[in-house]
Amino acid sequence: MAVIAWIGLGHMGGPMAGHLAAAGHEVVGFDVDANAVAQASAAGIRIARDVPSAVTGADVVFTSLPRSEHVREVLGGDAGGGVFAAARPGALVLDTSTVDVATSRWCHEAAEARGIRFVDAPVSGGIAGAHAGTLTFMLGGAADDAAEAAVLVQPMAGHVFVVGGPTSGIAAKLANNLMLFISLLASSEGARLAAELGLDPSVFHDIASVSSGDSWPVRTWYPVPGVVPTSPANRNFDATFTARLAEKDLSYALAAGEAAGLDLAAGRLALDRFERLIDEGYGDKDCSLVVKYVARDGRT
Ligand code: NAD
Numbered sequence: 001m002a003v004i005a006w007i008g009l010g011h012m013g014g015p016m017a018g019h020l021a022a023a024g025h026e027v028v029g030f031d032v033d034a035n036a037v038a039q040a041s042a043a044g045i046r047i048a049r050d051v052p053s054a055v056t057g058a059d060v061v062f063t064s065l066p067r068s069e070h071v072r073e074v075l076g077g078d079a080g081g082g083v084f085a086a087a088r089p090g091a092l093v094l095d096t097s098t099v100d101v102a103t104s105r106w107c108h109e110a111a112e113a114r115g116i117r118f119v120d121a122p123v124s125g126g127i128a129g130a131h132a133g134t135l136t137f138m139l140g141g142a143a144d145d146a147a148e149a150a151v152l153v154q155p156m157a158g159h160v161f162v163v164g165g166p167t168s169g170i171a172a173k174l175a176n177n178l179m180l181f182i183s184l185l186a187s188s189e190g191a192r193l194a195a196e197l198g199l200d201p202s203v204f205h206d207i208a209s210v211s212s213g214d215s216w217p218v219r220t221w222y223p224v225p226g227v228v229p230t231s232p233a234n235r236n237f238d239a240t241f242t243a244r245l246a247e248k249d250l251s252y253a254l255a256a257g258e259a260a261g262l263d264l265a266a267g268r269l270a271l272d273r274f275e276r277l278i279d280e281g282y283g284d285k286d287c288s289l290v291v292k293y294v295a296r297d298g299r300t
Pocket of ligand 1: 012031032070124126
């Protein structure tokens with residue numbers, strides 16, 4: 001069993017760290033938020049007073065932080081306050097956050113410069129998957145490090161993919177989420193068109209979900225109330241995955257596309273819709289609220 005430091009005990013990190021503690025690892029956590037700390041402490045995680053105290057002496061360090069800038073700050077830090085400065089040489093650091101490719105590359109390079117091993121380890125499966133321990137992990141790094149990471153993440157995982165070298169995990173995550181959010185727009189438009197043409201929403205959903213219009217959003221986030229039990233449309237679009245997170249993931253995917261010389265036109269349209277939700281004060285609502293822009297008068 002390993003000594004594991006976990007930085008960022010939020011909606012995802014808290015339950016994920018809890019699975020590692022339940023599996024018998026000694027888990028030491030840190031978060032700047034008092035609520036996150038209290039919940040993690042109740043789940044058997046020993047709480048440290050800052051990043052260096054959590055990381056010093058750990059064999060493995062996990063991070064689960066909101067955005068790229070938080071990851072750079074917590075890992076890089078300054079004056080010895082960051083993970084890379086405090087971790088022992090040879091420690092394995094896994095970042096499960098969704099970051100942009102340039103930040104992931106920076107993590108690999110900064111870690112290597114200090115003799116620390118780094119694996120990009122983003123996840124899919126949401127808060128429900130974090131609680132259930134059924135996340136999909138996408139691992140990118142040196143072969144030996146990624147293989148070690150694949151064993152470590154098992155208590156939190158339903159599926160584990162060793163994707164390839166540095167940044168390949170985050171590349172898989174961003175390409176997947178680009179597809180997800182374009183599919184969400186497609187299912188929103190199809191669902192609204194079917195309803196306006198007089199179809200019973202449940203009958204049309206049954207057809208689409210076994211036909212060529214099928215997708216994960218059709219089966220999970222169908223944006224018409226009363227059709228799919230898991231849909232946020234049943235609960236006033238209270239968030240399962242916020243519009244703000246969707247905007248972040250898409251902007252990172254589009255930045256990667258631009259750097260690769262690709263024209264991701266459908267992705268740009270989807271990003272525009274999530275930016276509009278945020279501008280209009282719906283950033284903390286579920287991303288499936290984009291269905292409101294299908295109707296010209298903003299009806300959901
Ligand atoms: P969250 O905001 O609930 O958790 C992030 C935590 O990081 C917070 O508790 C925050 O206080 C803490 N934090 C911020 N700055 C810190 C610092 N300097 N030091 C220590 N702690 C700090 O977010 P989340 O939903 O748990 O998501 C975490 C990451 O996982 C994000 O990158 C997100 O994109 C990714 N992700 C989220 C989901 C999801 O459904 N929520 C799904 C897949 C991936």
